[in-house]
Amino acid sequence: MTNPAEPSPPLRVLIVDDQQLVRSGFRMILESEPDIEVTGEAATGAEAITMTAAGRPDVVLMDVQMPDLDGLSATRQILASEPTDLDPPKVVMVTTFDREDYLFEALRAGASGFLLKNAGPEDLIASVRAVARGDALLSPEVTRRVLARFTAPTPALGTFRPPALTDREHEVLVLLARGATNTEIAAQLYLGETTVKTHVSRILHKLELRDRAQAVVFAYEHGVVAPGA
Template identity: 55%
Template sequence: MTTAATAIRVLIADDQIMVRQGFTVLLNAEPDIEVVGQAVDGHDAVARTAELAPDVVLMDIRMPGLDGIEATRRITAPPDAAVKVLVLTTFDLDEYVYEALRAGASGFLLKDASADELAQAVRVVAAGDALLAPGITKRLIAEFSRMTGARRTPPRGRAAGLTERETEVLSLIAQGLSNAEIAERLVVAEQTVKTHVGRILVKLGLRDRTQAAVFAFETGLVRPTGY
């Protein structure tokens, strides 16, 4: 049974008290999740994260003062930052979502998600995976292509260190495939895929799968053909 010491610690940052309280009730009902605090805006989120050291921050994007994008950037900026940020948004095509992912968010979730979806999203992000469903990823690819098309540059020199198989794995990450799905596609063990993903992150100096996908889109290392 999960104990308080091993429960996923969550901070909820939203300027609406009803959202904060509602999510707190829903998440505290889960045996493996504990809401350790709430923040009313971006400045508060940064301060409370430093104070409470949560595993996951549920971050609203549109808040007064310091918005969720800049708060996310500040929270995830330290090289040793372990906290994951899960962006909350009202619309799945909110233009700010893309900027939040660039700022270091590990994924995003609609505010009308069910209690089960909310809890599972927290678990996925806490485990180090990106919360990017394939359908959402296709739209992300299209949007990144549109937003960066005019300024896309060739893949940075650091990407040259990837092997052919690692580049293939990176392409599949950018398409929204999970490790299990990548393993099935490449006909290899899932542990082998995990090893490749780890090496990709180290070689590119990235924190997680979301950053890897963003890197692939923005550098043109993975082309959005077909989306």
């Protein structure tokens, strides 16, 4: 008789916010789930760095604006200081979108996505699980809003083509950078959604990118797509 598979360890989450009410609310929601464990709460970016190193969370919910050290600087330091032999935590920026100038820089710093502070309990739980399994928490709406500061409404095709990508993978990367969902990419390229997901995975692997958010940044920084009419 085979032994039943051992249950997976719970997802470890660090909550970082300078407002006690926000931290307590997030903790109450997350700890209602048997597969999620809150490892601690930090009120400043500096505390977040220390507690991340000590507690090794899988996911860090990081407020953007905090005293002492803001969330953007803390994210940079957390991800830059991770040992190469360990998987870095996934950082989700928690924002009200009142500082859009932070958002693109947060992607460049390595954040896996964004979560609105007024998100519902189900969205918070789903977001933690999504980034923990490697998905970028970057909806098309957020992609378009973040990149609107740097581009025209419809980015034009750039001049750079990553040599490692096939023609189809290049097409998928261009559409991804324009904020298209897998469903939208599938419709535009007449592909199945499963095929699109496979292409996205191959793009990330070939370009050595962690997730969809980094792929968007890569496309703009390297000229795969460019501001255009």
